[in-house]
Amino acid sequence: MMIAVDLILFAFLILTAIAIARLRNLFAVAMLSGLFSLLAAGLFVALDAVDVAFTEAAVGGGVSTIFMLGALALMPREEKRPVHGALLPLVLCLVTGAALVYGTIDMPAFGSPDAPVQRHVGPEYLARALPETGVPNVVTAVLASYRGYDTLGETTVIFVAAISVLMILGISLGSGRQKGGE
Amino acid sequence: MQHHLILRVVARLLLPPIFLYALYVQWHGDYGPGGGFQAGVIFAVGFILYALINGVDALTRVVPPRALILLLAAGLLLYAGTGIATLLLGQDFLDYSALSHDAVHGQEWGILIVELGVGITVAAAMTAIFLAFAGRSASVEDKDW
Numbered sequence: 001m002m003i004a005v006d007l008i009l010f011a012f013l014i015l016t017a018i019a020i021a022r023l024r025n026l027f028a029v030a031m032l033s034g035l036f037s038l039l040a041a042g043l044f045v046a047l048d049a050v051d052v053a054f055t056e057a058a059v060g061g062g063v064s065t066i067f068m069l070g071a072l073a074l075m076p077r078e079e080k081r082p083v084h085g086a087l088l089p090l091v092l093c094l095v096t097g098a099a100l101v102y103g104t105i106d107m108p109a110f111g112s113p114d115a116p117v118q119r120h121v122g123p124e125y126l127a128r129a130l131p132e133t134g135v136p137n138v139v140t141a142v143l144a145s146y147r148g149y150d151t152l153g154e155t156t157v158i159f160v161a162a163i164s165v166l167m168i169l170g171i172s173l174g175s176g177r178q179k180g181g182e
Numbered sequence: 183m184q185h186h187l188i189l190r191v192v193a194r195l196l197l198p199p200i201f202l203y204a205l206y207v208q209w210h211g212d213y214g215p216g217g218g219f220q221a222g223v224i225f226a227v228g229f230i231l232y233a234l235i236n237g238v239d240a241l242t243r244v245v246p247p248r249a250l251i252l253l254l255a256a257g258l259l260l261y262a263g264t265g266i267a268t269l270l271l272g273q274d275f276l277d278y279s280a281l282s283h284d285a286v287h288g289q290e291w292g293i294l295i296v297e298l299g300v301g302i303t304v305a306a307a308m309t310a311i312f313l314a315f316a317g318r319s320a321s322v323e324d325k326d327w
Contacts, residue, residue: 050215054207058223063308066230070315133289135212143217144293148276152261155300159258162307169314171247 006046013039024079026072034065047110051139193235200228208301212290218297222304229309238316241309250310257303261296268292 016036023029037060044053108115129141143151204224211217233241264276271280278292279285 051217054215054220055223058220058227062227063223063230063312066227067311067315070312074315074318132286133293134286135290135293137212137214139215140211140217140293140297141289144296145276145278145289148265148292148296151296151300152265152276155258155261155303158307159254159303162254162310165311165314166251169318171251171310171314172317 030068037061218300222301225305226308253306260299
């Protein structure tokens, strides 16, 4: 059953990717990339990574699609035809993909208890998180407490990203709509 | 959007559950999937939906851009300030055990506070980025899509 779900999700993921590569209408591409994120979120749920799936669905499927549409409203709707052929990028993609698949051959099976990730610090966190932090969701405990420095950095990245967009595009501080550039 | 009656009605019905769900994700992140990042994004989505239906001007009346920029910084300062507070209470930076008489209790409080900081910054950042885009473009007619 699980295999069938995985296969269907992957098939749709690949079809969406091919459609995105072939389409010239940027509105359709933006909507399909939101669909791509939603399918990826479904795959993350199948992999039991619900926190990641949640973020992917909310950020990739939701907000970033809206941002792309917002950017699209300032641009022409059709992609320009590329001046060079598609052969070199295709070969590059196939070689990179083949290298990545070759790399997965040596990886331990999914969910294998002998995988290094399950034998190193993982069990330590699982055993210590609840008694030490009182938070049942180990992901939250690691994210906010054990790796609090990292999350502070991530929050700073989002802060800086928003400030950068505001500095480049500008935002009117008064009420009322801002028309065109300044 | 003025003549899209169905879209307007459905969006108006959806807005309260979206904000309620964002709050649930924010405060329930300790027990289930979610936390500040996801809650902030969902909160921002509620504001963006409001702007899509009622226009950008209506949104800037609800959340003035100046308040958004203050919130953007306030969330990050809340997070970093928690670290400073734990320093002043005699622990390491961001070691929340100092926040309460009981170390485990302090950890719970610390995680809640920093997740709130993350949520505020993410929600303000997403809404501000949307306003920066939407405030620039002339309104798009339906036939243009």
